[in-house]
Amino acid sequence: MCGIVGMVASGEVGQDLYDGLTMLQHRGQDAAGMVTCDSGHLVMVKGEGLVRDVFHAQDMLRLKGREGIGHVRYPTAGCSGPDEAQPFYVNSPFGICLAHNGNLINAHALKDSLFLEDRRHINTQSDSELLLNVLAQELDRASRGRIGLTVEDCVAAVAALHGRCCGAYSAVALVVGFGLIAFRDPHGIRPLVWGRRGDAVMVASETVALDCLGFGDVRPIAPGEVLVVSNAGVAQSIQVVPARSWSPDVFEYVYLARPDSVLDGVSVHEARIHMGRFLAEKILRCGQQAGIDVVIPVPDTSQPCAVELARTLGVPYREGFIKNRYIGRTFIMPGQKVRSRSVRHKLNPIISEFRNRHVLLVDDSIVRGTTSKEIIRMAYQAGASEVSFASAAPPVRFPDLYGIDLPCSEELVAHGRTDEEIAQALGAARLFYQDLPDLHRAILESNPALGPLEDACFSGHYITGIPDPAYLRTLAQARSDTARAQWPQQGAAAAADQSSATAEVLADAIHS
Numbered sequence: 001m002c003g004i005v006g007m008v009a010s011g012e013v014g015q016d017l018y019d020g021l022t023m024l025q026h027r028g029q030d031a032a033g034m035v036t037c038d039s040g041h042l043v044m045v046k047g048e049g050l051v052r053d054v055f056h057a058q059d060m061l062r063l064k065g066r067e068g069i070g071h072v073r074y075p076t077a078g079c080s081g082p083d084e085a086q087p088f089y090v091n092s093p094f095g096i097c098l099a100h101n102g103n104l105i106n107a108h109a110l111k112d113s114l115f116l117e118d119r120r121h122i123n124t125q126s127d128s129e130l131l132l133n134v135l136a137q138e139l140d141r142a143s144r145g146r147i148g149l150t151v152e153d154c155v156a157a158v159a160a161l162h163g164r165c166c167g168a169y170s171a172v173a174l175v176v177g178f179g180l181i182a183f184r185d186p187h188g189i190r191p192l193v194w195g196r197r198g199d200a201v202m203v204a205s206e207t208v209a210l211d212c213l214g215f216g217d218v219r220p221i222a223p224g225e226v227l228v229v230s231n232a233g234v235a236q237s238i239q240v241v242p243a244r245s246w247s248p249d250v251f252e253y254v255y256l257a258r259p260d261s262v263l264d265g266v267s268v269h270e271a272r273i274h275m276g277r278f279l280a281e282k283i284l285r286c287g288q289q290a291g292i293d294v295v296i297p298v299p300d301t302s303q304p305c306a307v308e309l310a311r312t313l314g315v316p317y318r319e320g321f322i323k324n325r326y327i328g329r330t331f332i333m334p335g336q337k338v339r340s341r342s343v344r345h346k347l348n349p350i351i352s353e354f355r356n357r358h359v360l361l362v363d364d365s366i367v368r369g370t371t372s373k374e375i376i377r378m379a380y381q382a383g384a385s386e387v388s389f390a391s392a393a394p395p396v397r398f399p400d401l402y403g404i405d406l407p408c409s410e411e412l413v414a415h416g417r418t419d420e421e422i423a424q425a426l427g428a429a430r431l432f433y434q435d436l437p438d439l440h441r442a443i444l445e446s447n448p449a450l451g452p453l454e455d456a457c458f459s460g461h462y463i464t465g466i467p468d469p470a471y472l473r474t475l476a477q478a479r480s481d482t483a484r485a486q487w488p489q490q491g492a493a494a495a496a497d498q499s500s501a502t503a504e505v506l507a508d509a510i511h512s
Contacts, residue, residue, distance in 0.1 A: 001256055001404050002086075002101040003027035004192075005209060006069040006172035006180045008229045009200035014063035017070045020202065020209040021051045026258055027101075027205060028074035031085035035097045036068035037231075040176055042095060046071075046085040067231055069174045071099035075405065083124050087174075088132045093140045094149065095176035100128035101205055102168035102190045103403040105467040108474075110134065110164065131169055134161050139175070149178045151228050151236055158183045158226045159240040166464055168249070168402035170221075172203050180229040186244040187463050188223030189402050189454050191252060191263045194235070195219070201235045203227065206261040220264050222246070247454045247463045251404055253443050254393045255301050255364045265447035269304055274442035275392040276308030276362075279434050283390070288430060289313050291358050292388065296320035298347070298363040298375055305392040306362035315360070320353035320382075321375075343374040355383035358429075365393035366422070367406060369413030373426045380427075388430040394458040395422070395433055399475065401467065406457055408476040 003024030007013040017034055032054040033046025043062050047054045051072060055063075071086035087097040104110065104127040111130060114120040120133045138157035143149055158181065168189035172182040182203040184192045194203045195210040195218035202215050210218050221227055223243035229235045248264050249256075259269040283289050295317050297306035310317035324346050353359075359379055366372050372389060379387045395414035400406045409415045414422055423431035436458055444450060456462045466472075 001027055001074045002099075003072040003205045003209075004069070004099040004101050004170065004172050004203070005071075005205070006099070006174065006182060006203040006229075007200060008067045008180055008231060008233050010066060010233065011200075012064065013066060013068045013200075014060055016200075016202070016213055017063075017068050018051065018055060018060065019213060020204055021070045021072050023209040023212050023258075024072050024205055025051055027256065028072035030075045031073040031082070032071065033073075033085050033087050033099075034063060034068060034070040035087050035089070035174060036063045036065035037174060037176055038065035042089070042097065042174075042176065044087065044089065044097070046082075046087070048082050048085065067174060067179060069097060069099050069172050069180070084126050086126075086128055088124075088126070088129050090132055090136045093136060093143060094178065096132065096136050096139070096173055098128065098132040098135065098171055098173040100131050100169055100171040101192075101403060102170055102185065103127060103401060104130060104165055104167040104169065105401050105464060105471060106166040108468075108471060113164075127167075128171075131161075131165060131171060132173070134164055135171075135173060135181075138164075149175060151238070154181050154228045155226060155238050155240050162186055162224065162241045166467075168464075170205065177231070179231040180227075182221060182227040182229075183240075184221045184223055184225060186224040186241055187247045187454070188220075188243065188245070188264065189247060189249050189463065191248065191257070192221045193218055193263075194221060194227055194237075196235075199233050201229045201233060203229075206257055206263065208258045208261045211260070218262075245452060245463065246450050247452055248443075248450065249400075249402060249404070249454045250439060250443060251365075251393075251400065251457060254439070256404070259301075259304060264450055266443055266450070267446055270446055271443050272301070272304040272364075272392065273308045274445055275434060275439065276305035276310075277312050278438035278442055279305070279390060279392060279432060280309040280312035282435060282438065283309075283313065283432055288432070289315070291386070292360045293357040294318050294320075294353065295360045295362060296353060296379075298361060298371075299323045301364040302362045302392055305364070309360075309362055309390065318353045320350050320359070320379075321347045322350065323347055343371050344378075347375065347378065349378050349382040351382050353382075354379055356385050357383075358386040358388070359384045360388045360390055362390045362392065364391070365396060366391050366413060366426075367396050368411055369422070369426055372413075372428075376427045386429045387427075388432070389423070389426060389428040390432040391434060392439075393434055394436045394439060395419070396457050398457050398460040400457045401462060401464075401475070402454065402456075404457070 005020040035044040138160040142153040142156040170190040170192035195215035197215040224241040253271040295310035
């Protein structure tokens with residue numbers, strides 16, 4: 001869950017890249033970076049924090065050039081700190097920088113092969129550095145020592161990369177003296193789009209970045225497709241390997257993406273409206289709508305769902321929480337106490353909307369349950385007579401392997417519990433989950449050509465297959481709350497010292 005941009009134009013690209021990154025800030029608040037190329041000279045600026053905090057006026061003056069890429073980072077398991085900020089750079093061949101969104105599930109094997117076979121050293125815990133080095137090695141092989149690249153070289157290199165890398169990856173690379181290479185894994189798990197504005201070509205994680213900068217002819221890069229943009233602005237899209245499926249991650253539509261984006265032909269806003277309608281129809285089928293006085297969303301992603309749910313139920317919709325927009329997304333924060341405190345700082349109830357009412361709260365999903373439990377408690381403290389809770393998504397029972405840092409299974413509130421037990425754990429009078437087929441239907445109504453959708457955090461069925469148990473153990477250790485709490489001090493090294501209990505729970509849950 002990172003955001004990437006890339007651009008080639010006849011004029012300076014720095015400001016457009018900056019603006020594009022601000023449009024994708026919701027995809028990552030841990031770090032940001034940008035690199036531009038000016039007459040063969042690369043200028044890179046990156047660091048921890050928001051886009052506005054990383055880039056200053058003097059930095060923008062230095063970021064000269066007619067081609068460049070940028071990245072906003074969200075920290076994944078065990079990895080946080082300035083060394084993990086992107087783009088990454090390797091000097092051979094030609095000089096290549098890369099920005100990546102996703103996660104490779106064969107990272108351990110790749111790291112070994114890059115060292116033993118290709119003599120390439122990996123200096124960070126980031127699988128994005130692995131992806132860059134695989135691309136660099138394959139470009140070197142494809143060009144066979146020639147000075148300069150061809151489009152055919154790029155096609156051959158990305159095809160070979162698809163054969164070596166497994167997992168989710170949408171990426172854009174800047175090659176000095178050549179231009180941009182943008183590609184997407186053969187399942188299309190993470191989003192990537194491109195468009196034109198006059199002679200300029202831009203690539204981004206979501207359409208909102210292109211829309212707001214005046215780009216048109218916007219379309220997705222298909223699974224297994226590569227977009228090659230020369231430094232003269234000539235763009236060619238080539239299907240380098242057959243798409244294994246067109247399987248965007250459903251969590252993009254539930255939570256990650258901005259509502260004004262269109263991902264793989266599906267309006268995120270419309271998909272969330274459909275989620276609200278289908279969830280309301282489930283409540284009506286069960287006859288559970290009686291007594292609900294008001295529907296209140298947990299801002300912001302659940303609002304379209306809540307509006308349509310209230311309309312379908314025939315119940316008033318009200319805004320009952322005021323959100324402090326300067327608090328980050330709480331589900332990635334380390335430790336239950338920190339997350340609970342952050343919820344209190346993030347949301348404040350409007351007492352008059354709760355007093356003496358049976359309130360149906362609507363949120364996009366329930367992960368650990370920490371946020372949901374705290375919000376329900378706040379509603380009761382604000383005077384609600386009864387609080388029910390509805391989730392636009394099904395129960396999250398399994399970790400995500402493709403770039404969303406959901407916790408290990410034992411820290412998911414739905415893992416090993418029935419809906420009734422979850423409601424009791426949260427303190428809700430009633431609990432309504434979206435059915436998984438209805439979530440699929442909400443997305444596919446706009447584009448039936450997609451599928452099968454990647455829904456592993458709900459179903460446990462991973463579109464690329466299950467990785468080796470050693471990877472799962474490492475992932476579970478890194479994602480435990482104990483490991484998260486030590487990120488600032490020890491980063492990934494802390495995760496390696498955790499007990500294997502969490503890892504066994506994860507491996508058993510996925511393989512069962």
